Amino acid sequence: MISALQSGLTSLIMGFSLLTIQNIIMMAVGCALLYLGIKKDYEPLLLVPIGFGALLVNIPMASLMEPDGLLRHFYDAGVMTEIFPCLIFIGIGAMTDFGPLLQNPKILLLGAAGQFGIFLTLLLALFLGFSKLDAVAVGIIGACDGPTSIYVTSKYAPHLLGAVSVAAYSYMSLVPLIQPPIMRVLTSDRERRIRMEYPKKSVSPTLKILFPIVVTIVTCLIAPMGTPLMGMIMLGNLMRESGVVSRLTKASENEITNIVTLLLGLCIGATMEGSAFLKTQTLLVLGLGFIAICLDTATGVLFGKLMCFLTKGKINPLIGAAGISAYPMAARVVQNEGRKYDEKNWLLMHAVGANTGGQIGSVMAAAIMLSVLKGMGIG
């Protein structure tokens, strides 16, 4: 009887006795993410489930990520199959208005320049000794786009998924702190004050409906491996613009996006198990992710300067910083930065156009990367 009591009580304290220092550190990281999400309002929709997932997976004996564990089921069904990022893209497409971009299409080019950080970071990662596929996963943080980063990383380097996702989402929420100093260094006072004209005419509803169809056909023919990503974002947008499936549009914007965000966040947190996450490589990934976003901003602004020169001063180079996918934070940063130097300068609509261009650009860059890798016979 006494030995039965002893063994029963021992099993109750087993969780404490098996707790490692790595588990404790990662629980603290999970709590820090929860703090940032709840108290500081940094991407709470993601940081709360990610932080809680990190807490859960570091509890010894809970076995949530073991075969048959609860989070393992979510992870295998949604992340490894790439279903979650694709479903999120339907929601993003349903929420995005490409109107400002269609009014001034040339700013779509800023969405391409804002992706150069992906490739430059990839080179840097290779130089630092990352394997080819790991370097691709690290570089994709520069897409500044959570679902794209998760899609590419789960395909090529699933062991880096936790670090890459945390880097992608953390830096996206830190865009208002990261971008302004780079924008100031790369532009002159005169450039920052440039006022941009607003197109007098709006965009026809037919054009808005045709846009997602044409983009899907053109981009997917160029880079077929990106069809799941581009196809889903454009499907969401077509549903929004056609106006004939408002129930599906609302479901995509709300229920689907919310459920998938919750499960995706938990799955990302579940990859943050102490012994797997606490490595020098994780720190390198976080550092390179930061560099990627800085490079995106810099190349976007520099391309904006080039466009400013070619259009004889009609484009404010600051909007180049919005050519990344962090929507709509990057556009707001540009608007605020422009108004610091000229209170009556309204860059918001142009910046939103560049920002939606960045969404297309980031998916396009990832799609091209995937297709080229396939062509090279890698991955």
Place this chain on the structure above:
Amino acid sequence: MDTFTFGLTLTIIGMGTTLLSLWFLVLIINLMKRFFPYRDSNEERKEAES
């Protein structure tokens, strides 16, 4: 393929093709704007009446 060649190839093709594809999209959007120009509701009403 050695690492350096791999990185450089992916960078050149990646950056180049991303820029070219989006430039191509800009051309297509401009073309579509010509075929489907914006008309406000007053213009459409006048056309329907005539």
